[in-house]
Amino acid sequence: MKKIFLFALAIILILPNLALSSPVINEIKFSPSSEIWNEESLEMSVNCTGTSVKAVFVGNTGYTIYVENFTNESGLYKARIDPLYWKNRQETFDVTVNCSDENETVQNTTSLKVSKFDVEISGIFPSTIYLGDTIEIGVLVKRDDQAINSSDVKFNITLDGVAQQPEIRPPYDPYGGWIIFFNSSEIKNPIGTHELKINVAYDRVNSTVATSFTVNEPIQFSILSLSKSWVKPNDTITLTLQALDRGSIIPLTKENLAIWFDSTPADIVSISPSGNLFSVTILAPSLSSGSYTLKAFLSYQNYSYTSSSAIAYIVPISGKFVDENDKAVSTRLSFFSDGVEKLRLYTDAAGAYSGSLPPGTYDVEIAFPQSTLRLYDAEIESFEDPIRYYYFGSIDLEGINVAGLFVYEVALPYYQASIEMKYDEKNVVNENLIKVYKCESWNSGKK
Secondary structure (H helix, E strand, C coil): CHHHHHHHHHHHHHHHHHHHCCCCEEEEEEECCCEEECCCCEEEEEEECCCEEEEEEEECCCCEEEECCCEEECCEEEEEECHHHHCCCCEEEEEEEEEECCCCEEEEEEEEEEECEEEEEEEEECCCEECCCEEEEEEEEEECCEECCCCCCEEEEEECCEEECCEEEEEEECCCEEEEEEEHHHCCCCCEEEEEEEEEEECCEEEEEEEEEEEECCEEEEEEEECCCEECCCCEEEEEEEEEECCEECCCCCCCEEEEECCEECEEEEEEEECCEEEEEEECCCCCCEEEEEEEEEEECCEEEEEEEEEEECEEEEEECECCCCCECCCEEEEEECCEEEEEEECCCCCEEEEEECCEEEEEEEECCCEEEEEEEEEECCEECCEEEEEECCEEECCEEECCEEEEEECCCCCEEEEEECCCHHHCCCHHHCCCCCCCCCCCECC
8 A cells, every 4th residue: 555655646746847848828919919001010929938939820812921030038939020921912810829848839829910001093073174173082092992981091182292281071972082172273373284192191001192183274275286387478378276165165257366477467268167176277478588476366255365386487498500511510408407407409400409498597518529518507598599619620730730629609607617528539649748728718607
């Protein structure tokens, strides 16, 4: 009997030691909350008596996250989960926490909800905005595709970079969301396009959406196109005009429409409607070469509206290039403005050329068979045979071997000139001995 008693006592003493060695999970905490937004990071802490902690997050879609980077801080195991793990996801996770020591692992489970915060502009009304209209902008604010209509939603709004405090009227529209109101007449410099930014804050998140809208004049009167912008007296010109009152067509007649070239009126030949536009045919008045402003005037409801477009009366370009025997010299003339070729002409069988060009300042390049003459910043107000050219390939001068004699006569204002001359290599024994001579009265420009 004595031996049996001692054995039982030994078992009783050992069992409590075994129970004390099992790890225990006392608490699992999520910060900032067990309900977070998918753009937030998560701080997870586990109060565990074991020597290591691991966690597994399994979402309702099967998406799984393994967390093993816990650090022990005075008996409290902590880990940070980056929001990249649930970016753009909305999901509820079952979280299993494993607390282990050398001999045993225990588990505990909890849950975490990750929500998505969405802000979008549902629409802008009216679709075409005129000065004086009230502008309504709908903003949908959602959590996991469900509308948030709480008064805790806060707006920070800027228009063209300036903070605004527009009216936001209740109740919440189930289709349009929060409705923001602007009076277009109260916008600074209202006519034109405006950039709108709306920052929406709720709970611990915020999001910014941007859009733009355009405020139009109620009366829209404009010249949309001209059939030609280079004209001469009595030319027929067709204008395409738009005349609208809040989108409705304003009929144009000879009684309410006038066309002027600066201070000179033009005759209106006809006015024809074409859809919501008008084709207006006019005759160009008799004016000298130069640049003008074509203006269209509309008289409507005791007000006058105007639209303008640049127009130019052309300069006739003409002349002739022949040699000393009155034979045609094949020549190309090019006129450049801001580096862009505006006109190119070639001489005909008789050496003549003709064309037209608006008056102005041009770089002129004249390519002859034996040379090229360039005039820079030539002022062209008229161009009636202002350039003469002669070339003599062989001339007998005592003591001088002439490889070419070039004669240029220019009756045209210009800033600077350059000449590129060719010669026949057969007539030149030593190119190093070539010299170029110019007459004493030669004017290279720079006037």
